[in-house]
């Protein structure tokens with residue numbers, strides 16, 4: 001029986017376990033979760049409604065949705081698409097609805113339905129809550145190196161030696177291990193492991209038959225044939241440290257901009273369809289922009305934060321944001337202003353809004369125009385100023401704020417180390433990665449969860465072979 005460990009009971013971990021239950025019913029699946037509840041984040045996704053995927057019709061290219069990991073997602077979506085997600089959840093008793101903004105939600109508008117469906121599909125899985133994994137090590141498999149005295153091929157830490165006993169225990173206890181007692185828990189600090197244990201114990205055990213023990217990966221000291229890491233986005237991955245893996249530095253994505261401009265903040269609550277960009281860069285995004293009491297938020301700002309996540313991290317979240325309030329180029333905006341001027345020469349500019357009145361008044365002021373100026377008085381100078389403010393209204397950005405509803409991590413396990421067809425680590429056979437732990441992340445709209453479902457599916461399929 002194949003023993004598979006999944007680390008993390010989030011969207012990717014639970015979905016991988018659920019798929020494995022369906023694809024490989026005879027596998028022994030253990031899910032380790034550091035927290036006290038599985039799927040805690042899924043329960044709060046989409047403001048408690050769970051935007052579980054997107055129809056992908058509103059994006060021009062996959063790179064628009066996945067600023068990092070586009071190449072992997074192209075393959076992953078072929079293996080398991082957004083339509084597969086909807087079909088799967090519907091089949092699990094969670095019918096879904098598509099919104100006008102291309103986002104899919106459960107018909108019930110309740111993320112807990114998604115949580116419950118996943119947990120139902122995981123029936124038979126050994127789910128170990130409150131269990132933080134602190135080490136993944138590669139131990140001696142039944143290979144020639146083991147008996148040659150050269151030790152296991154990839155020796156990462158002294159802890160690798162501990163599982164030798166565990167292997168033996170498994171052989172002599174075909175009913176399978178209980179986590180306690182039989183195996184080392186992994187809780188013992190590395191430097192306290194006696195050096196004698198570092199010599200594979202089973203080499204001294206005449207009863208030990210290596211051919212009957214295929215496990216070679218150890219999770220907190222417990223042996224498994226394969227391990228799927230789905231620990232989500234994090235600033236650090238201590239349990240991976242001994243594996244020599246390349247980690248692309250994790251930085252936050254999907255945050256809002258702190259703009260300390262009183263005039264702008266006074267417009268709090270306003271939503272405008274606009275283009276935003278970072279001055280001096282090519283980073284741009286478009287969509288509803290929400291003005292808050294401390295700056296800019298809404299889909300356009302979040303998208304910009306995603307595209308520029310790494311740049312902003314490197315620049316201490318300082319910069320200048322430029323807003324194109326009409327999402328139009330200078331020529332188009334000038335033409336619209338001239339048209340307004342021709343139609344209303346005697347009216348005050350501030351009383352003839354091309355945008356929401358409150359915002360329009362603010363912009364007329366930002367253009368340095370008298371509040372009572374009439375269209376006929378604007379002249380080409382006034383027209384130029386108004387055009388400039390409407391197409392590129394700039395504000396200093398001073399830091400980011402964590403958006404309370406959506407937040408993901410850019411960076412993670414470098415994709416170059418994985419076989420993109422299976423998500424198995426090239427360096428460490430049997431070790432797989434899925435979900436946000438990978439260097440894959442997306443803009444808002446259900447794309448992040450789709451990445452979790454698709455990558456988890458790929459791992460499950462590879463493991464079921």
Ligand SMILES: Cc1cc2nc3c(=O)[nH]c(=O)nc-3n(C[C@H](O)[C@H](O)[C@H](O)COP(=O)(O)OP(=O)(O)OC[C@H]3O[C@@H](n4cnc5c(N)ncnc54)[C@H](O)[C@@H]3O)c2cc1C
Pocket residue numbers: 007008009010011012013032033034035039040041042044045046047050051052053131132133134230231232233239404405406407408434435436437445446447448449450452
């Ligand atoms: C508030 C919020 C709302 C969101 N809303 C949406 C949305 O509507 N649509 C969308 O597409 N995306 C949304 N996202 C993003 C999405 O939730 C994540 O991208 C997705 O949950 C990632 O899934 P994951 O399984 O990779 O990681 P996670 O869901 O983060 O799960 C990882 C799990 O691993 C566990 N873990 C970590 N380290 C260890 C360890 N050492 N040992 C054992 N367990 C460990 C963690 O406790 C956690 O339970 C939202 C994110 C947030 C924060």
